[in-house]
Amino acid sequence: QGRLVESGGALVQAGGSLTISCAASEITFSHYGVTWYRQASGKQREWIAGRSLSGISHYEDSVKGRFTISTDSAKNALYLQMTNLKPEDTAVYYCNTIPAREWGQGTQVTVSS
Numbered sequence: 797q798g799r800l801v802e803s804g805g806a807l808v809q810a811g812g813s814l815t816i817s818c819a820a821s822e823i824t825f826s827h828y829g830v831t832w833y834r835q836a837s838g839k840q841r842e843w844i845a846g847r848s849l850s851g852i853s854h855y856e857d858s859v860k861g862r863f864t865i866s867t868d869s870a871k872n873a874l875y876l877q878m879t880n881l882k883p884e885d886t887a888v889y890y891c892n893t894i895p896a897r898e899w900g901q902g903t904q905v906t907v908s909s
Contacts, residue, residue: 797898798823800891805903812881816903818874818891826869829894832876834887835902841890845876848894858884881907 800823804816818830829848835841844856845865853865864877874891888902 800900802889802891802900802903805889805905807906807908808881810881810883810907810909813879814881814905815875815877816889820872823893825867825872825874830874831892831894832865833890836887883907883909
């Protein structure tokens, strides 16, 4: 089944940048479409970015132009590069594949104003 492990979350100031990562055991990212979700405190988990097997990326409107999803086949890693961070980006961030599998523990991103 494999396991997803997110990392790299941190406390950053508004306007700052951060790249978070996703590693996987028994999962080869290049074989799947991939996604990033986030869940703010008290809210439902929401989709924010996805990349198809053909390499086409899509983003939720609130992060479009600020976030970039990417993969590194050599490292079998998935990344989410985040720029111009806003306090409303504060959430636990999760990665997954398409089709989705069991969620990892997520990584906390906190943006201070």
